Amino acid sequence: MGSHWEDSLRSHGHRLTPQRRAVLRVLCDAGGHCTLAEIQERLRNRFPEIPLPTVYRNLRCLVDAGLAAQTDLGSGAHVYEFVADKHHHHLVCLRCQHVIDLPDAFLDPLRETLKQQFHFVPCMEHFALFGICPSCSGEPRPAEKGTA
Amino acid sequence: MGSHWEDSLRSHGHRLTPQRRAVLRVLCDAGGHCTLAEIQERLRNRFPEIPLPTVYRNLRCLVDAGLAAQTDLGSGAHVYEFVADKHHHHLVCLRCQHVIDLPDAFLDPLRETLKQQFHFVPCMEHFALFGICPSCSGEPRPAEKGTA
DNA sequence: TTGGATGCAAAGATTTTGCAGTTTT
DNA sequence: AAAACTGCAAAATCTTTGCATCCAA
Numbered sequence: 001m002g003s004h005w006e007d008s009l010r011s012h013g014h015r016l017t018p019q020r021r022a023v024l025r026v027l028c029d030a031g032g033h034c035t036l037a038e039i040q041e042r043l044r045n046r047f048p049e050i051p052l053p054t055v056y057r058n059l060r061c062l063v064d065a066g067l068a069a070q071t072d073l074g075s076g077a078h079v080y081e082f083v084a085d086k087h088h089h090h091l092v093c094l095r096c097q098h099v100i101d102l103p104d105a106f107l108d109p110l111r112e113t114l115k116q117q118f119h120f121v122p123c124m125e126h127f128a129l130f131g132i133c134p135s136c137s138g139e140p141r142p143a144e145k146g147t148a
Numbered sequence: 149m150g151s152h153w154e155d156s157l158r159s160h161g162h163r164l165t166p167q168r169r170a171v172l173r174v175l176c177d178a179g180g181h182c183t184l185a186e187i188q189e190r191l192r193n194r195f196p197e198i199p200l201p202t203v204y205r206n207l208r209c210l211v212d213a214g215l216a217a218q219t220d221l222g223s224g225a226h227v228y229e230f231v232a233d234k235h236h237h238h239l240v241c242l243r244c245q246h247v248i249d250l251p252d253a254f255l256d257p258l259r260e261t262l263k264q265q266f267h268f269v270p271c272m273e274h275f276a277l278f279g280i281c282p283s284c285s286g287e288p289r290p291a292e293k294g295t296a
Numbered sequence: 297t298t299g300g301a302t303g304c305a306a307a308g309a310t311t312t313t314g315c316a317g318t319t320t321t
Numbered sequence: 322a323a324a325a326c327t328g329c330a331a332a333a334t335c336t337t338t339g340c341a342t343c344c345a346a
Contacts, residue, residue, distance in 0.1 A: 072220030119282035
Protein backbone atom coordinates (compact mmCIF):
# COMPACT_ATOMS: atom_id res chain seq x y z
CA MET A 1 0.00 0.00 0.00
CA GLY A 2 1.26 3.37 -0.87
CA SER A 3 3.30 4.43 2.08
CA HIS A 4 5.13 7.59 1.36
CA TRP A 5 8.51 5.90 1.38
CA GLU A 6 7.29 3.06 -0.78
CA ASP A 7 6.25 5.52 -3.42
CA SER A 8 9.56 7.32 -3.15
CA LEU A 9 11.45 4.13 -3.81
CA ARG A 10 9.26 2.96 -6.65
CA SER A 11 9.19 6.31 -8.37
CA HIS A 12 12.96 6.15 -8.50
CA GLY A 13 12.90 2.74 -10.12
CA HIS A 14 13.74 0.76 -7.02
CA ARG A 15 11.94 -2.32 -5.78
CA LEU A 16 10.73 -3.27 -2.36
CA THR A 17 12.63 -6.24 -1.09
CA PRO A 18 12.69 -7.60 2.46
CA GLN A 19 16.31 -6.57 2.83
CA ARG A 20 15.60 -3.06 1.66
CA ARG A 21 12.67 -2.67 3.99
CA ALA A 22 14.83 -3.92 6.83
CA VAL A 23 17.62 -1.48 6.10
CA LEU A 24 15.19 1.40 6.08
CA ARG A 25 13.61 0.11 9.26
CA VAL A 26 16.95 -0.11 11.01
CA LEU A 27 17.95 3.34 9.87
CA CYS A 28 14.66 4.75 11.05
CA ASP A 29 14.77 3.05 14.43
CA ALA A 30 18.37 3.98 15.04
CA GLY A 31 17.34 7.60 15.00
CA GLY A 32 20.85 8.80 14.37
CA HIS A 33 24.05 8.18 12.49
CA CYS A 34 25.00 4.69 11.43
CA THR A 35 27.97 3.40 9.51
CA LEU A 36 27.63 0.65 6.99
CA ALA A 37 28.99 -1.87 9.47
CA GLU A 38 26.68 -0.70 12.23
CA ILE A 39 23.68 -1.14 10.02
CA GLN A 40 24.85 -4.59 9.10
CA GLU A 41 25.17 -5.37 12.79
CA ARG A 42 21.69 -4.14 13.64
CA LEU A 43 20.36 -6.25 10.80
CA ARG A 44 21.61 -9.47 12.31
CA ASN A 45 18.29 -10.37 13.90
CA ARG A 46 16.48 -10.68 10.62
CA PHE A 47 19.40 -11.26 8.27
CA PRO A 48 22.23 -12.91 10.20
CA GLU A 49 24.58 -13.14 7.26
CA ILE A 50 23.65 -10.20 5.07
CA PRO A 51 26.65 -9.10 3.03
CA LEU A 52 28.01 -5.61 3.28
CA PRO A 53 27.61 -4.94 -0.45
CA THR A 54 23.90 -5.62 -0.15
CA VAL A 55 23.58 -3.15 2.69
CA TYR A 56 25.70 -0.75 0.71
CA ARG A 57 23.58 -0.94 -2.41
CA ASN A 58 20.37 -0.63 -0.49
CA LEU A 59 21.65 2.47 1.22
CA ARG A 60 22.42 3.94 -2.16
CA CYS A 61 18.86 3.34 -3.22
CA LEU A 62 17.52 4.95 -0.08
CA VAL A 63 19.73 7.96 -0.56
CA ASP A 64 18.71 8.15 -4.18
CA ALA A 65 15.06 8.09 -3.18
CA GLY A 66 15.64 10.83 -0.64
CA LEU A 67 14.90 8.62 2.33
CA ALA A 68 18.41 8.66 3.72
CA ALA A 69 21.31 11.06 3.84
CA GLN A 70 24.95 10.13 3.57
CA THR A 71 27.55 12.24 5.28
CA ASP A 72 31.15 12.20 6.41
CA LEU A 73 31.71 13.18 9.98
CA GLY A 74 35.43 12.60 9.86
CA SER A 75 35.38 9.21 11.49
CA GLY A 76 36.85 7.49 8.49
CA ALA A 77 33.61 5.90 7.40
CA HIS A 78 30.52 7.50 5.98
CA VAL A 79 27.46 7.60 8.16
CA TYR A 80 23.88 7.30 7.07
CA GLU A 81 20.82 8.81 8.61
CA PHE A 82 17.10 8.49 8.12
CA VAL A 83 15.64 11.56 6.49
CA ALA A 84 12.35 12.36 8.12
CA ASP A 85 10.46 15.17 6.50
CA LYS A 86 9.35 16.53 9.81
CA HIS A 87 12.21 18.84 10.66
CA HIS A 88 13.39 20.78 7.73
CA HIS A 89 14.88 24.09 6.84
CA HIS A 90 14.43 26.40 3.93
CA LEU A 91 16.47 27.30 0.92
CA VAL A 92 15.09 30.59 -0.30
CA CYS A 93 15.75 31.84 -3.79
CA LEU A 94 16.81 35.46 -3.86
CA ARG A 95 15.35 35.96 -7.32
CA CYS A 96 12.06 34.12 -7.52
CA GLN A 97 11.37 33.63 -3.82
CA HIS A 98 10.96 29.92 -4.40
CA VAL A 99 11.42 27.83 -1.27
CA ILE A 100 13.05 24.42 -1.20
CA ASP A 101 12.84 22.19 1.83
CA LEU A 102 16.14 21.10 3.29
CA PRO A 103 15.90 18.03 5.53
CA ASP A 104 17.60 18.52 8.84
CA ALA A 105 20.06 15.69 8.29
CA PHE A 106 21.89 17.73 5.68
CA LEU A 107 23.17 20.06 8.36
CA ASP A 108 24.83 17.26 10.28
CA PRO A 109 28.29 17.59 8.76
CA LEU A 110 28.39 21.25 9.72
CA ARG A 111 27.11 20.45 13.20
CA GLU A 112 29.77 17.85 13.66
CA THR A 113 32.53 20.06 12.37
CA LEU A 114 31.60 22.86 14.71
CA LYS A 115 31.43 20.47 17.61
CA GLN A 116 34.75 18.84 16.90
CA GLN A 117 36.78 21.80 15.73
CA PHE A 118 35.36 24.58 17.85
CA HIS A 119 33.56 22.78 20.66
CA PHE A 120 30.61 24.88 19.68
CA VAL A 121 27.10 23.44 19.81
CA PRO A 122 24.96 25.27 17.28
CA CYS A 123 21.25 25.81 17.61
CA MET A 124 19.84 25.39 14.16
CA GLU A 125 16.16 24.92 14.78
CA HIS A 126 14.91 27.60 12.50
CA PHE A 127 17.26 27.79 9.62
CA ALA A 128 17.01 29.59 6.34
CA LEU A 129 19.60 29.87 3.63
CA PHE A 130 19.39 32.33 0.79
CA GLY A 131 20.76 31.81 -2.66
CA ILE A 132 19.87 30.99 -6.24
CA CYS A 133 17.55 28.11 -7.07
CA PRO A 134 18.12 25.75 -10.03
CA SER A 135 15.49 27.40 -12.22
CA CYS A 136 17.01 30.83 -11.82
CA SER A 137 20.58 29.74 -12.19
CA GLY A 138 19.71 28.18 -15.51
CA GLU A 139 21.42 24.99 -14.59
CA PRO A 140 19.99 21.67 -15.72
CA ARG A 141 17.78 19.94 -13.22
CA PRO A 142 19.24 16.95 -11.43
CA ALA A 143 18.71 13.77 -13.41
CA GLU A 144 15.51 12.31 -12.07
CA LYS A 145 14.99 8.93 -13.55
CA GLY A 146 11.59 7.36 -13.72
CA THR A 147 9.76 10.49 -12.73
CA ALA A 148 6.31 10.48 -14.28
CA MET B 149 60.44 35.85 9.97
CA GLY B 150 57.59 35.08 12.30
CA SER B 151 54.88 34.81 9.76
CA HIS B 152 51.49 34.14 11.22
CA TRP B 153 51.39 30.63 9.81
CA GLU B 154 54.87 29.84 11.04
CA ASP B 155 53.80 30.69 14.54
CA SER B 156 50.69 28.62 14.18
CA LEU B 157 52.70 25.58 13.21
CA ARG B 158 55.33 26.00 15.88
CA SER B 159 52.83 26.68 18.62
CA HIS B 160 51.27 23.34 17.83
CA GLY B 161 54.58 21.53 18.12
CA HIS B 162 55.23 21.23 14.40
CA ARG B 163 58.46 22.06 12.65
CA LEU B 164 59.11 23.96 9.47
CA THR B 165 60.53 21.72 6.81
CA PRO B 166 60.89 22.46 3.13
CA GLN B 167 58.25 19.88 2.30
CA ARG B 168 55.80 21.35 4.75
CA ARG B 169 56.31 24.85 3.45
CA ALA B 170 55.80 23.58 -0.07
CA VAL B 171 52.56 21.82 0.81
CA LEU B 172 51.20 24.96 2.39
CA ARG B 173 52.35 26.99 -0.58
CA VAL B 174 50.63 24.68 -3.01
CA LEU B 175 47.45 24.67 -1.00
CA CYS B 176 47.50 28.42 -0.81
CA ASP B 177 48.17 28.94 -4.49
CA ALA B 178 45.58 26.41 -5.56
CA GLY B 179 42.95 28.61 -4.01
CA GLY B 180 40.44 25.81 -3.85
CA HIS B 181 39.91 22.18 -3.10
CA CYS B 182 42.71 19.70 -3.57
CA THR B 183 42.85 16.00 -3.00
CA LEU B 184 45.94 14.37 -1.61
CA ALA B 185 46.93 13.16 -5.06
CA GLU B 186 46.39 16.59 -6.61
CA ILE B 187 48.63 18.18 -4.06
CA GLN B 188 51.28 15.57 -4.72
CA GLU B 189 50.99 16.35 -8.40
CA ARG B 190 51.35 20.09 -7.92
CA LEU B 191 54.40 19.44 -5.78
CA ARG B 192 56.28 17.73 -8.58
CA ASN B 193 58.22 20.81 -9.54
CA ARG B 194 60.03 21.06 -6.26
CA PHE B 195 59.70 17.48 -5.03
CA PRO B 196 59.38 15.19 -8.03
CA GLU B 197 59.11 12.00 -6.00
CA ILE B 198 57.53 13.10 -2.76
CA PRO B 199 55.65 10.19 -1.21
CA LEU B 200 51.95 10.40 -0.53
CA PRO B 201 52.38 9.64 3.18
CA THR B 202 54.58 12.68 3.54
CA VAL B 203 51.99 14.89 1.92
CA TYR B 204 49.35 13.24 4.04
CA ARG B 205 51.17 13.85 7.32
CA ASN B 206 51.97 17.41 6.44
CA LEU B 207 48.36 18.07 5.67
CA ARG B 208 47.45 16.73 9.06
CA CYS B 209 49.85 19.17 10.65
CA LEU B 210 48.40 22.04 8.69
CA VAL B 211 44.89 21.08 9.66
CA ASP B 212 45.98 20.71 13.25
CA ALA B 213 47.48 24.17 13.17
CA GLY B 214 44.32 25.60 11.70
CA LEU B 215 45.93 26.49 8.40
CA ALA B 216 43.98 24.02 6.34
CA ALA B 217 40.54 22.46 6.38
CA GLN B 218 39.74 18.91 5.47
CA THR B 219 36.35 18.06 4.06
CA ASP B 220 34.50 15.35 2.21
CA LEU B 221 32.62 16.51 -0.84
CA GLY B 222 31.43 13.06 -1.77
CA SER B 223 34.02 12.43 -4.45
CA GLY B 224 35.51 9.48 -2.65
CA ALA B 225 38.59 11.32 -1.50
CA HIS B 226 38.94 14.04 1.07
CA VAL B 227 39.76 17.49 -0.16
CA TYR B 228 41.92 20.05 1.54
CA GLU B 229 41.70 23.77 1.38
CA PHE B 230 43.80 26.65 2.58
CA VAL B 231 42.17 28.45 5.47
CA ALA B 232 42.65 32.16 5.04
CA ASP B 233 41.50 34.23 7.93
CA LYS B 234 40.16 36.93 5.68
CA HIS B 235 36.67 35.67 5.02
CA HIS B 236 35.09 34.31 8.09
CA HIS B 237 31.76 33.93 9.75
CA HIS B 238 30.63 34.12 13.32
CA LEU B 239 29.63 31.60 15.91
CA VAL B 240 27.73 33.55 18.50
CA CYS B 241 27.15 32.17 21.98
CA LEU B 242 23.58 32.54 23.13
CA ARG B 243 24.62 32.74 26.76
CA CYS B 244 27.75 34.83 27.00
CA GLN B 245 27.63 36.57 23.62
CA HIS B 246 31.13 35.39 22.91
CA VAL B 247 32.01 35.35 19.22
CA ILE B 248 34.16 32.73 17.56
CA ASP B 249 35.48 33.17 14.05
CA LEU B 250 34.55 30.47 11.59
CA PRO B 251 36.79 30.36 8.52
CA ASP B 252 34.84 30.28 5.31
CA ALA B 253 36.24 26.93 4.25
CA PHE B 254 34.26 25.16 6.93
CA LEU B 255 31.06 25.88 5.06
CA ASP B 256 32.25 24.12 1.94
CA PRO B 257 30.72 20.73 2.66
CA LEU B 258 27.32 22.34 3.08
CA ARG B 259 27.82 24.39 -0.05
CA GLU B 260 28.74 21.34 -2.03
CA THR B 261 25.84 19.31 -0.69
CA LEU B 262 23.34 21.99 -1.60
CA LYS B 263 24.85 22.32 -5.03
CA GLN B 264 24.88 18.61 -5.74
CA GLN B 265 21.65 17.52 -4.10
CA PHE B 266 19.46 20.56 -4.71
CA HIS B 267 21.25 22.49 -7.43
CA PHE B 268 20.94 25.43 -5.11
CA VAL B 269 23.76 27.94 -4.94
CA PRO B 270 23.75 29.50 -1.50
CA CYS B 271 24.91 33.01 -0.74
CA MET B 272 26.72 32.80 2.53
CA GLU B 273 28.66 36.00 2.63
CA HIS B 274 27.43 37.23 5.94
CA PHE B 275 26.84 34.22 8.03
CA ALA B 276 26.16 33.91 11.72
CA LEU B 277 25.35 30.81 13.69
CA PHE B 278 24.00 30.86 17.20
CA GLY B 279 24.63 28.25 19.82
CA ILE B 280 26.56 27.43 22.95
CA CYS B 281 30.28 28.09 23.20
CA PRO B 282 32.73 25.72 24.89
CA SER B 283 33.00 27.77 28.07
CA CYS B 284 29.27 27.87 28.57
CA SER B 285 28.61 24.28 27.63
CA GLY B 286 31.07 23.20 30.31
CA GLU B 287 29.02 25.03 32.90
CA PRO B 288 25.43 23.99 32.38
CA ARG B 289 22.99 26.55 33.69
CA PRO B 290 19.49 25.10 33.68
CA ALA B 291 17.86 28.43 34.50
CA GLU B 292 18.82 30.07 31.24
CA LYS B 293 18.01 28.09 28.16
CA GLY B 294 19.21 29.45 24.84
CA THR B 295 16.22 30.65 22.90
CA ALA B 296 16.68 30.37 19.17
C1' DT C 297 8.81 -12.22 -18.66
C1' DT C 298 11.88 -8.49 -17.52
C1' DG C 299 14.76 -5.76 -15.07
C1' DG C 300 16.28 -5.02 -10.68
C1' DA C 301 18.21 -7.39 -6.30
C1' DT C 302 20.87 -10.72 -3.68
C1' DG C 303 25.09 -13.21 -2.25
C1' DC C 304 29.52 -14.39 -2.83
C1' DA C 305 33.97 -13.17 -4.19
C1' DA C 306 37.39 -10.10 -5.32
C1' DA C 307 39.25 -5.82 -6.67
C1' DG C 308 39.79 -0.61 -6.15
C1' DA C 309 40.80 3.31 -3.96
C1' DT C 310 42.29 5.89 -0.04
C1' DT C 311 43.96 6.38 4.33
C1' DT C 312 47.17 5.05 7.92
C1' DT C 313 51.16 3.04 10.34
C1' DG C 314 56.20 1.14 11.12
C1' DC C 315 60.77 1.98 10.96
C1' DA C 316 65.59 3.48 9.96
C1' DG C 317 67.95 7.39 8.82
C1' DT C 318 67.89 12.54 8.52
C1' DT C 319 66.82 17.26 9.79
C1' DT C 320 65.02 21.00 12.62
C1' DT C 321 65.28 23.30 17.08
C1' DA D 322 71.11 15.95 22.01
C1' DA D 323 66.17 15.47 21.68
C1' DA D 324 62.22 15.47 19.15
C1' DA D 325 60.12 15.62 14.95
C1' DC D 326 60.19 14.66 9.92
C1' DT D 327 61.20 12.17 5.58
C1' DG D 328 61.08 8.34 2.49
C1' DC D 329 60.14 3.70 1.52
C1' DA D 330 57.30 -0.17 2.23
C1' DA D 331 53.39 -2.36 3.57
C1' DA D 332 49.03 -2.76 5.93
C1' DA D 333 44.49 -1.54 7.38
C1' DT D 334 39.96 0.45 6.00
C1' DC D 335 36.35 1.29 3.53
C1' DT D 336 34.08 1.41 -0.86
C1' DT D 337 32.83 -0.53 -5.23
C1' DT D 338 32.20 -3.85 -9.01
C1' DG D 339 31.40 -8.60 -11.51
C1' DC D 340 28.58 -12.25 -12.08
C1' DA D 341 25.38 -16.11 -11.69
C1' DT D 342 21.12 -16.79 -9.57
C1' DC D 343 16.80 -15.24 -7.66
C1' DC D 344 12.78 -12.41 -6.93
C1' DA D 345 9.50 -8.35 -7.32
C1' DA D 346 6.38 -6.27 -10.55
